[in-house]
Amino acid sequence: MTLSLGGLTSLPVRADSTTHIRAVRLWPAAEYTRVSFEAAEPIRATLFSVSDPDRLVLDMEGIASIAPLEQMAATLSAQDPYLRKIRVGHFKPGVVRVVFDLKSPVKAVTAVLDPVGNYGYRLLLDVYPESATPDPLAPVLGAPDPVPLQVRNEPLAPPTVAEKPVIPPPPTAVSAPVLAETADVAPKVLDSAHRTLIVAVDAGHGGEDPGAHGHAGTHEKDVTLAIARRLKAVIDEQPGLHAVLTRDGDYFIPLQERTVKAHRLHADLFVSVHADAYVDQEARGSSVFALSEKGATSVAARWMAQHENEADLIGGVTIAPHQAYLAQTLFDLSQTATINDGLKMAHAVLGELDQINVLHRGFVEQAGFAVLKSPDIPSILVETAFITNPEEERRLNDPVYQQKLAQAITRGLQDYLRKSHAWSHVTTGHQDKLAVGR
Numbered sequence: 001m002t003l004s005l006g007g008l009t010s011l012p013v014r015a016d017s018t019t020h021i022r023a024v025r026l027w028p029a030a031e032y033t034r035v036s037f038e039a040a041e042p043i044r045a046t047l048f049s050v051s052d053p054d055r056l057v058l059d060m061e062g063i064a065s066i067a068p069l070e071q072m073a074a075t076l077s078a079q080d081p082y083l084r085k086i087r088v089g090h091f092k093p094g095v096v097r098v099v100f101d102l103k104s105p106v107k108a109v110t111a112v113l114d115p116v117g118n119y120g121y122r123l124l125l126d127v128y129p130e131s132a133t134p135d136p137l138a139p140v141l142g143a144p145d146p147v148p149l150q151v152r153n154e155p156l157a158p159p160t161v162a163e164k165p166v167i168p169p170p171p172t173a174v175s176a177p178v179l180a181e182t183a184d185v186a187p188k189v190l191d192s193a194h195r196t197l198i199v200a201v202d203a204g205h206g207g208e209d210p211g212a213h214g215h216a217g218t219h220e221k222d223v224t225l226a227i228a229r230r231l232k233a234v235i236d237e238q239p240g241l242h243a244v245l246t247r248d249g250d251y252f253i254p255l256q257e258r259t260v261k262a263h264r265l266h267a268d269l270f271v272s273v274h275a276d277a278y279v280d281q282e283a284r285g286s287s288v289f290a291l292s293e294k295g296a297t298s299v300a301a302r303w304m305a306q307h308e309n310e311a312d313l314i315g316g317v318t319i320a321p322h323q324a325y326l327a328q329t330l331f332d333l334s335q336t337a338t339i340n341d342g343l344k345m346a347h348a349v350l351g352e353l354d355q356i357n358v359l360h361r362g363f364v365e366q367a368g369f370a371v372l373k374s375p376d377i378p379s380i381l382v383e384t385a386f387i388t389n390p391e392e393e394r395r396l397n398d399p400v401y402q403q404k405l406a407q408a409i410t411r412g413l414q415d416y417l418r419k420s421h422a423w424s425h426v427t428t429g430h431q432d433k434l435a436v437g438r
Ligand SMILES: [Zn+2]
Pocket: 204, 205, 211, 212, 220, 274, 275, 308
């Protein structure tokens, strides 16, 4: 069992001070389970592990009331991948002990966060599997596509609740192709004659990071996941395309981890799904953004990128056991060619969104979105609609409209691929037949 104590004992807090726990949140997921303790004051705690049987022990000092901890313990699901049981009790005067009984050996990391957004002080405990699970996609990705690409001239499936079999999340082992630091990276040649093209579909936000919220209480993280699942389902119906989700549950993934996942999954394209927000309820419409290397194309675009990049602060980034290699990845490479491809893809998707919604602006904007910084995967960020506009909030929750969004984005991707000649060998003479499902 591996423990990484993220500065738990280094807080400058008086020993006799009292900590009022406001909330404890559990975010179970196959990738990792997170426990987030939130308090009005900094949380002082010590984490250690015990084996036979495996358990994690968290001793928390100066806790005013253990009721919130007991309530959290009662909400533990039997389906949690790692935690079997949570026990809370007074260990000795001034110390509350939380014991996490484990289903299997784990790696545990913690982080202490200062107040940000609507959150007070937080202590995060992230529990990962000790050994990486096998990559469920490896057999698919390693072999040539056995099904030849063909143009299909039939409508997309009618709107349905997307409950397709879920592809489990990727392994947590270090298997990402780390690019040579000196390379001037060119975009991949999209050689779909020999394999299926992979689209990484990224549902924005998740878990501790709810994203924006609408006046009726809709969380951005929920509609992005619903739309992303539909987008995956629609993409998977297209010959020669296969989609993978960066998350398929309500848990947080750091922005850079999303791009690293896309690389690990050998993605050819990356689409991050979001919902826009503004103080003015009248603001409405769809937008598509691409990365910029040289600053934002407008003040609004810069603000949008800053806003989306705050996800890591809100969501809370810990250094996961498998992430030590991140320091050497991916950034500061020349991304010009990839950004140009992302721009073309953004134009194509914006053109299709124009068919189903008003556009917030009639053109693609660029800014420094962290989640789009893949050196060799053309990447876009889609602000599907304004969650702060009551009418658009209602539509974002509407399964029929979610399906329309998924279909429009897919048509845009197909349009981009056709124009970039990735599909030229199959589209010759049949180009009009690819624009399905309108
Ligand atoms: Zn967002």
